[in-house]
Amino acid sequence: MPNDPARVEIITGRERRRRYTxxxxxxxxxxxxxxxxxxxxxxxxxxxxxxxxxxxxxxxxxxxxxxxxADEDVVAASRARDLEQRVRELERLLGRKTMEVEVLKEALAAAREKKPVWQLPSPPRDASR
The missing domain is CATH 1.10.10 (Arc Repressor Mutant, subunit A)
Structure with missing residues (x-):
């Protein structure tokens, strides 16, 4: 009888967490x-x-x-905070690397605009000018 007040249930220990569909x-x-x-x-x-x-x-x-x-896995709040912190760190790192790439592209473009010394016309080899 489910509503029997004389029935006493004794809980003896912790059971493993179960996932319900x-x-x-x-x-x-x-x-x-x-x-x-x-x-x-x-x-x-x-x-x-x-x-x-x-x-x-x-x-x-x-x-x-x-x-x-919603049968998604339950994640502890501390684990979620750790993961969010890791995402923020990775986003910051990605931003830095993106800026580095842009700076290096600009430097490469500027270097290509200047002609290297070895491509300048060489002076005539004979003594006449």
Missing amino acids: ANEKLALVDATMQPGMTVSAVARRNGVSASLLFKWRQLMSQGGQVAVK
Whole structure:
């Protein structure tokens, strides 16, 4: 009986994180919407934390099925910050290298405009001028 107040559940340890498909999320959220069913009962029956079901319900009410269907990998906020910092560093480096290339192109063009000494007409070899 899912709503039995005499039943006590003992949590013995941490379980590994599980990834749910969009269909599983939708089915669980739909089950919580059924008359007479509570979020806690659905969570216990399916081995899901109630807070996770509440979060999915909230996301679904705010963003519809798109929020629940986003099966992208969850990345820790610290990892995301590290990656964003790395992107900024690489963008800065790319900007510097782009500027270096432009400067070198301009220098090469200026050098090509000047004729090198070995291409200047040489003076006549005989003593007459």
